[in-house]
Amino acid sequence: MSEQADQPAPYTDLSLPIKVLTYFVLILGAVVMVLPFVWMASTACKVPAELNTLPVRWIPQTPVCRENLNLLYETSPNFNRYLLNSALLTIGRLVGQLVTCSLAAYGFARFKFPGRNVIFALSLGLLMVPFQAILIPEYLLLRQLDWLNSFRALIIPGAFSAFAMFLLRQAFLQIPLELEESAMIDGANPLQVLRYITLPLSGPALAAFAVITIQAAWNDFLFPLVVANTPDTRVVTIGISLLQGERSTPWNLLMMGSFLATMPMLILFVILQRYFIEGVTMSGIKG
Amino acid sequence: MKTAFLNLFGQTPLTRRRALWGMALVAPNVLGLLFFFGLPVLAAFATSLQQWNAIKPPVFVGLDNFVRLFQDGAFWQALGNTLKLLLLSVPAEIFLALNVAVMLNQRLRGRIFFRTIYFLPVVTSTVAAAIVWAWIFQPRYGLIGNIFAPLGLRDIGWLTRPDLVLLPVAAVMIWQRLGFDMVLFLAGLQTIPRVLYEAAIIDGANPRQRFRFITLPLLSPTTFLVLVLAIINGFQVFDQVYIMTARTTRGGVGGSATTLAYFLYQSAFIRSEFGYSSAVALVLFLLTLGVTVLQLRIQRRWVYYEAGE
Numbered sequence: 088m089s090e091q092a093d094q095p096a097p098y099t100d101l102s103l104p105i106k107v108l109t110y111f112v113l114i115l116g117a118v119v120m121v122l123p124f125v126w127m128a129s130t131a132c133k134v135p136a137e138l139n140t141l142p143v144r145w146i147p148q149t150p151v152c153r154e155n156l157n158l159l160y161e162t163s164p165n166f167n168r169y170l171l172n173s174a175l176l177t178i179g180r181l182v183g184q185l186v187t188c189s190l191a192a193y194g195f196a197r198f199k200f201p202g203r204n205v206i207f208a209l210s211l212g213l214l215m216v217p218f219q220a221i222l223i224p225e226y227l228l229l230r231q232l233d234w235l236n237s238f239r240a241l242i243i244p245g246a247f248s249a250f251a252m253f254l255l256r257q258a259f260l261q262i263p264l265e266l267e268e269s270a271m272i273d274g275a276n277p278l279q280v281l282r283y284i285t286l287p288l289s290g291p292a293l294a295a296f297a298v299i300t301i302q303a304a305w306n307d308f309l310f311p312l313v314v315a316n317t318p319d320t321r322v323v324t325i326g327i328s329l330l331q332g333e334r335s336t337p338w339n340l341l342m343m344g345s346f347l348a349t350m351p352m353l354i355l356f357v358i359l360q361r362y363f364i365e366g367v368t369m370s371g372i373k374g
Numbered sequence: 375m376k377t378a379f380l381n382l383f384g385q386t387p388l389t390r391r392r393a394l395w396g397m398a399l400v401a402p403n404v405l406g407l408l409f410f411f412g413l414p415v416l417a418a419f420a421t422s423l424q425q426w427n428a429i430k431p432p433v434f435v436g437l438d439n440f441v442r443l444f445q446d447g448a449f450w451q452a453l454g455n456t457l458k459l460l461l462l463s464v465p466a467e468i469f470l471a472l473n474v475a476v477m478l479n480q481r482l483r484g485r486i487f488f489r490t491i492y493f494l495p496v497v498t499s500t501v502a503a504a505i506v507w508a509w510i511f512q513p514r515y516g517l518i519g520n521i522f523a524p525l526g527l528r529d530i531g532w533l534t535r536p537d538l539v540l541l542p543v544a545a546v547m548i549w550q551r552l553g554f555d556m557v558l559f560l561a562g563l564q565t566i567p568r569v570l571y572e573a574a575i576i577d578g579a580n581p582r583q584r585f586r587f588i589t590l591p592l593l594s595p596t597t598f599l600v601l602v603l604a605i606i607n608g609f610q611v612f613d614q615v616y617i618m619t620a621r622t623t624r625g626g627v628g629g630s631a632t633t634l635a636y637f638l639y640q641s642a643f644i645r646s647e648f649g650y651s652s653a654v655a656l657v658l659f660l661l662t663l664g665v666t667v668l669q670l671r672i673q674r675r676w677v678y679y680e681a682g683e
Contacts, residue, residue, distance in 0.1 A: 191403035198396025220659035224417035247406030306499035324501040345502035
């Protein structure tokens, strides 16, 4: 974890009482932020009887993590399939957006053509439309195409993005024009320039784009719920919501399911947190 | 004639070729956006003027859906719940995030560690978060009840009582949003020139005065952005309601937790009233648009204010 990523504003060294108070508040807050995760993990390893024990126990007396994991798969035999579906949806959208949005970003950043600014502004205007406002026509459109309950519905509409296009365009504009021009003089076509010059020089922006897209796709719920809610196409967020809903699954298994659904993103975040933070900052600026 | 058309794309063969390349490059994404987002936006308007049920073909009914909507108590309840949730979550989350950001913007050991911790809930799936918090808010054996047991709160049915159910929902919103706001505030704090603080220190301003007269005013564009994003996000609350009320009545007992987005989902995908629910969608859209337009207006004034200094 890089400490130099951004500089604090060290106007003064803090006096000791202020420092102690600051740490106290920060630690208290951090505990509140982390407790739900700890409680989730702890509950996931409890035997059913321990769920209804007072006072509540933070550490299970006899941890049964493995047993509960097996029980979860007994209750929801398709759970691995749901995890796999989530991964497929995530990868599909990521690859799709990487292709469509980097092409478009490059086109808008470096080429003049009639109507360029209008088309760009209109695409950005779509960012103002909340997704839920078009959920119904989107559903009707996919129904018309006969794509419901298929991976086409889950992936293809999500393979285009105005936001990712905007983000990548901003990054491409930062790259010195001379590098691209010298490649062109050497006879490279725009696709080759994009592939061998522009994209490799946009590493951090690509990483920020990737983590934002991955996180949103993995955690998507309402859209898959509406367009693809069959055993074969269900994603993991729907999988755990089903545990919660129809059959009254005990809390320890629900926590185990939530744990499995959460872990991939938490691990990804801890490894790539710099890019998550950058992505959020950029998405905020787009506003 | 042909040349005139060609000139539209540029004066020389080279610029023309580049124009064609440009259009070819943007085409996939632009056409995709047009088809999967632009088209539905237009369709949303059209659908809201139709009566459209699962079996019967759509019928044009003019503004009937809106008339019905504004007479529908359930719609007003959902709108009211959404606004209540905004009031419960947005001020609290902004206040907390601002304070954490200011603290983390100092010379402090472990800043990155704290930033990581506060950001963890942001990357967590809302569905999983809502399930965990539903368990935390269970009566008798839930965590909240037991932490506050000395206050006699242990047996409270947070999720079943219509007067309380919005509190757990707001709790998840705050928990998941705080880190996001914090990161935006941190970015905003980085833009405040250090020299201002140094000058203020020379002038004898104490930390509180420096916060009040430097940090707060210069951070106001960020604060405003955070506020707008939080409101827009708050209009769309769905997952938390769907999940946390799954064991009782979906949408809360007597609709007490039904938000606009949940109401939309219910009327579209449970009751199959596509026309009526499109009217709800339009209300959601207009609310968001209103906030966005307001933001652009006020932001412009801010830019002017900064330039005028």
